[in-house]
Amino acid sequence: xxxxxxxxxxxxxxxxxxxxxxxxxxxxxxxxxxxxxxxxxxxxxxxxxxxxxxxxxxxxxxxxxxxxxxxxxxxxxxxxxxxxxxxxxxxxxxxxxxxxxxxxxxxxxxxxxxxxxxxxxxxxxxxxxxxxxxxxxxxxxxxxxxxxxxxxxxxxxxxxxxxxxxxxxxxxxxxxxxxxxxxxxxxxxxxxxxxxxxxxxxxxxxxxxxxxxxxxxxxxxxxxxxxxxxxxxxxxxxxxxxxxxxxxxxxxxxxxxxxxxxxxxxxxxxxxxxxxxxxxxxxxxxxxxxxxxxxxxxxxxxxxxxxxxxxxxxxxxxxxxxxxxxxxxxxxxxxxxxxxxxxxxxxxxxxxxxxxxxxxxxxxxxxxxxxxxxxxxxxxxxxxxxxxxxxxxxxxxxxxxxxxxxxxxxxxxxxxxxxxxxxxxxxxxxxxxxxxxxxxxxxxxxxxxxxxxxxxxxxxxxxxxxxxxxxxxxxxxxxxxxxxxxxxxxxxxxxxxxxxxxxxxxxxxxxxxxxxxxxxxxxxxxxxxxxxxxxxxxxxxxxxxxxxxxxxxxxxxxxxxxxxxxxxxxxxxxxxxxxxxxxxxxxxxxxxxxxxxxxxxxxxxxxxxxxxxxx
Amino acid sequence: xxxxxxxxxxxxxxxxxxxxxxxxxxxxxxxxxxxxxxxxxxxxxxxxxxxxxxxxxxxxxxxxxxxxxxxxxxxxxxxxxxxxxxxxxxxxxxxxxxxxxxxxxxxxxxxxxxxxxxxxxxxxxxxxxxxxxxxxxxxxxxxxxxxxxxxxxxxxxxxxxxxxxxxxxxxxxxxxxxxxxxxxxxxxxxxxxxxxxxxxxxxxxxxxxxxxxxxxxxxxxxxxxxxxxxxxxxxxxxxxxxxxxxxxxxxxxxx
Numbered sequence: 088x089x090x091x092x093x094x095x096x097x098x099x100x101x102x103x104x105x106x107x108x109x110x111x112x113x114x115x116x117x118x119x120x121x122x123x124x125x126x127x128x129x130x131x132x133x134x135x136x137x138x139x140x141x142x143x144x145x146x147x148x149x150x151x152x153x154x155x156x157x158x159x160x161x162x163x164x165x166x167x168x169x170x171x172x173x174x175x176x177x178x179x180x181x182x183x184x185x186x187x188x189x190x191x192x193x194x195x196x197x198x199x200x201x202x203x204x205x206x207x208x209x210x211x212x213x214x215x216x217x218x219x220x221x222x223x224x225x226x227x228x229x230x231x232x233x234x235x236x237x238x239x240x241x242x243x244x245x246x247x248x249x250x251x252x253x254x255x256x257x258x259x260x261x262x263x264x265x266x267x268x269x270x271x272x273x274x275x276x277x278x279x280x281x282x283x284x285x286x287x288x289x290x291x292x293x294x295x296x297x298x299x300x301x302x303x304x305x306x307x308x309x310x311x312x313x314x315x316x317x318x319x320x321x322x323x324x325x326x327x328x329x330x331x332x333x334x335x336x337x338x339x340x341x342x343x344x345x346x347x348x349x350x351x352x353x354x355x356x357x358x359x360x361x362x363x364x365x366x367x368x369x370x371x372x373x374x375x376x377x378x379x380x381x382x383x384x385x386x387x388x389x390x391x392x393x394x395x396x397x398x399x400x401x402x403x404x405x406x407x408x409x410x411x412x413x414x415x416x417x418x419x420x421x422x423x424x425x426x427x428x429x430x431x432x433x434x435x436x437x438x439x440x441x442x443x444x445x446x447x448x449x450x451x452x453x454x455x456x457x458x459x460x461x462x463x464x465x466x467x468x469x470x471x472x473x474x475x476x477x478x479x480x481x482x483x484x485x486x487x488x489x490x491x492x493x494x495x496x497x498x499x500x501x502x503x504x505x506x507x508x509x510x511x512x513x514x515x516x517x518x519x520x521x522x523x524x525x526x527x528x529x530x531x532x533x534x535x536x537x538x539x540x541x542x543x544x545x546x547x548x549x550x551x552x553x554x555x556x557x558x559x560x561x562x563x564x565x566x567x568x569x570x571x572x573x574x575x576x577x578x579x580x581x582x583x584x585x586x587x588x589x590x591x592x593x594x595x596x597x598x599x600x601x602x603x604x605x606x607x608x609x610x611x612x613x614x615x616x617x618x619x620x621x622x623x624x625x626x627x628x629x630x631x632x633x634x635x636x637x638x639x640x641x642x643x644x645x646x647x648x649x650x651x652x653x654x655x656x657x658x659x660x661x662x663x664x665x666x667x668x669x670x671x672x673x674x675x676x677x678x679x680x681x682x683x684x685x686x687x688x689x690x691x692x693x694x695x696x697x698x699x700x701x702x
Numbered sequence: 703x704x705x706x707x708x709x710x711x712x713x714x715x716x717x718x719x720x721x722x723x724x725x726x727x728x729x730x731x732x733x734x735x736x737x738x739x740x741x742x743x744x745x746x747x748x749x750x751x752x753x754x755x756x757x758x759x760x761x762x763x764x765x766x767x768x769x770x771x772x773x774x775x776x777x778x779x780x781x782x783x784x785x786x787x788x789x790x791x792x793x794x795x796x797x798x799x800x801x802x803x804x805x806x807x808x809x810x811x812x813x814x815x816x817x818x819x820x821x822x823x824x825x826x827x828x829x830x831x832x833x834x835x836x837x838x839x840x841x842x843x844x845x846x847x848x849x850x851x852x853x854x855x856x857x858x859x860x861x862x863x864x865x866x867x868x869x870x871x872x873x874x875x876x877x878x879x880x881x882x883x884x885x886x887x888x889x890x891x892x893x894x895x896x897x898x899x900x901x902x903x904x905x906x907x908x909x910x911x912x913x914x915x916x917x918x919x920x921x922x923x924x925x926x927x928x929x930x931x932x933x934x935x936x937x938x939x940x941x942x943x944x945x946x947x948x949x950x951x952x953x954x955x956x957x
Binding site for chain 1: 757759784803807814823
């Protein structure tokens with residue numbers, strides 16, 4: 088009988104459970120997706136090659152997962168508390184009818200179980216799809232062709248981890264709701280709706296003062312960040328702590344006072360104030376401020392973290408990406424560092440060892456770096472010298488024009504990509520004939536493969552390893568660099584997205600729950616408006632406007648914070664390489680719109696329905 | 703005088719099959735402009751159902767209601783909302799002010815909903831508030847005012863739009879006798895000076911005695927109508943008490 092009642096309760100109160108269910112499903116999906124990355128696209132590629140980054144990423148994901156699970160557990164407990172509060176009367180009725188508290192706890196236990204099972208199923212299904220999306224995203228980031236790595240996969244390990252974590256969370260929720268029921272007194276449950284909310288009256292002038300103080304606090308925090316720059320402002324505690332404190336205080340003061348200030352402003356404009364239900368909507372907002380401003384501040388900070396982390400991880404990822412071509416213009420580069428002792432004919436060595444360079448390589452070139460003698464070249468501050476013909480050969484292969492300029496010339500400012508992997512030399516360009524007067528120091532051999540890159544590379548590496556040559560330990564290949572890059576890119580992107588999504592989810596869910604609980608209180612007010620003759624459309628619009636205010640204000644302030652933050656972060660990252668801020672902002676915006684917008688829509692629709700259903 | 707309200711053979715049946723309740727069983731009633739009419743009757747006699755039907759919150763099973771020339775059964779949802787805000791004013795038992803708005807804003811909201819020009823709203827609010835003696839509470843929130851002030855504020859909200867018909871459902875029900883008397887006095891002033899047509903449901907004989915005419919309902923039908931005529935309030939009150947006693951012991955609580 089209890090299970091029947093439990094299932095019926097869940098179905099009937101689906102409206103209340105809707106947001107709860109959505110949050111659980113998203114949480115499960117997020118958790119599964121990031122725990123399943125081992126078997127996904129680019130990660131699978133790295134794992135097959137036993138790249139060390141894989142274990143590092145998996146370890147970090149594990150650590151972060153604990154953190155994420157704690158955040159989700161708090162969120163789910165909060166949501167559950169909200170649901171229980173809404174059902175106080177119903178629970179009181181059960182007790183009044185003679186059910187024991189044990190039995191009511193059991194009922195809640197079953198209800199949580201039903202919801203938990205359904206959301207686990209839905210979340211895992213969604214997670215498998217999200218994994219596919221994430222695979223496609225990571226695969227598209229790399230130039231290596233990895234067709235065939237994309238496909239629907241189900242990670243049993245990740246699913247097991249998800250089941251374990253959420254099973255624990257649900258147990259916790261069940262225990263908590265049981266405790267709440269056994270502790271509550273029947274009289275409080277039955278009369279819960281009769282308790283009036285105490286409205287505090289606030290002076291509007293005081294609001295204006297608070298708003299000004301808040302704006303000043305924020306301005307001071309922004310100025311600190313922009314003057315000192317991200318690196319100093321975050322790392323030096325005597326600067327960092329006051330800055331964060333000012334920023335938080337400013338945000339808090341603005342949320343606390345903004346509605347009062349807007350009220351004062353609008354009251355001076357009768358055409359706006361007395362239009363439709365504006366004065367009602369504004370008063371609703373004002374009356375809720377003292378219960379919501381703290382939550383709004385928290386949501387604003389969570390949003391800032393979400394935006395900041397997502398944008399920086401995507402931005403950092405692009406910075407790393409733009410460094411990749413710089414480092415790997417050719418498939419392979421081998422360096423003979425002891426060129427002063429003996430010069431090697433790379434092609435001959437390889438051919439003799441059984442590697443046919445004519446058949447397997449599309450192109451190869453040996454460039455010789457000489458010791459720079461200032462008395463010959465007339466240029467100091469460079470350790471090596473390079474013949475212009477070698478230089479041109481390397482450039483032409485990359486499709487760049489030959490050098491045309493005065494010789495000799497110091498090449499520091501040319502910032503060229505002459506090798507795969509780092510060269511670590513500063514050199515001067517010299518006319519070919521000048522080389523006769525200099526002694527060789529280093530030989531650099533670069534080549535491009537002709538046929539299948541992976542096979543050729545395996546073959547050439549095997550050949551070289553079987554030989555005892557000095558250059559064997561100075562080989563860098565494009566594939567190696569890509570795999571290293573891939574590791575750091577995935578690390579930055581995955582962990583950033585994981586945390587960013589978690590914070591975003593938490594922020595949106597907290598707001599949605601708060602709005603829904605308020606909408607339930609507002610039902611009576613909407614019924615009255617309707618009796619007074621307000622059109623359905625106007626009432627629904629007022630309900631939507633209230634939700635929009637709650638969702639958009641923290642977002643607006645968080646966006647402002649992150650614009651300033653990203654400006655400072657860009658200045659920092661720009662010292663390493665240029666951040667593609669347009670692309671990273673676009674991705675961030677998309678993620679935000681999808682998750683936050685989804686919650687906003689769901690909440691607005693639920694609130695409209697609640698406003699409507701009280702005839 | 704023109705007819706503001708014309709109710710003809712109104713029936714409202716709840717339930718189906720064997721278990722039907724005839725809340726209204728053929729009520730006919732008409733109100734002329736400027737009349738102040740009370741509806742009395744024991745619990746379950748159909749008072750509230752009658753009021754709900756007239757106020758368009760409930761739909762009658764049969765019969766017709768015409769308010770100010772508008773036949774209610776022919777209006778759709780949107781027209782009903784328009785009808786409610788333009789022609790009707792409500793005063794409820796539990797005054798039903800919005801607790802988040804000040805008294806002045808509660809009154810102004812009715813005008814906002816009516817789409818009155820913004821410029822004239824503060825003036826009209828002030829005018830009606832003065833008339834009801836709550837001019838000094840306009841900036842107070844409902845919970846800062848006494849029950850009587852709240853109810854007069856609700857009356858002001860109902861009257862500020864100059865509705866054709868004001869419907870009051872036990873307006874004195876939750877008030878002490880002094881506040882009740884003050885409210886009734888004000889309703890009489892509004893009725894006399896502004897020519898407001900008021901239909902008031904009550905089961906308090908004293909409250910009913912300030913009306914010009916009292917209609918007694920029993921078991922969904924009109925039992926009797928009593929005209930005040932030229933008599934003073936005290937003798938009208940005695941007449942009402944007599945009818946109430948005649949109707950049965952159900953209303954012993956009036957004494």
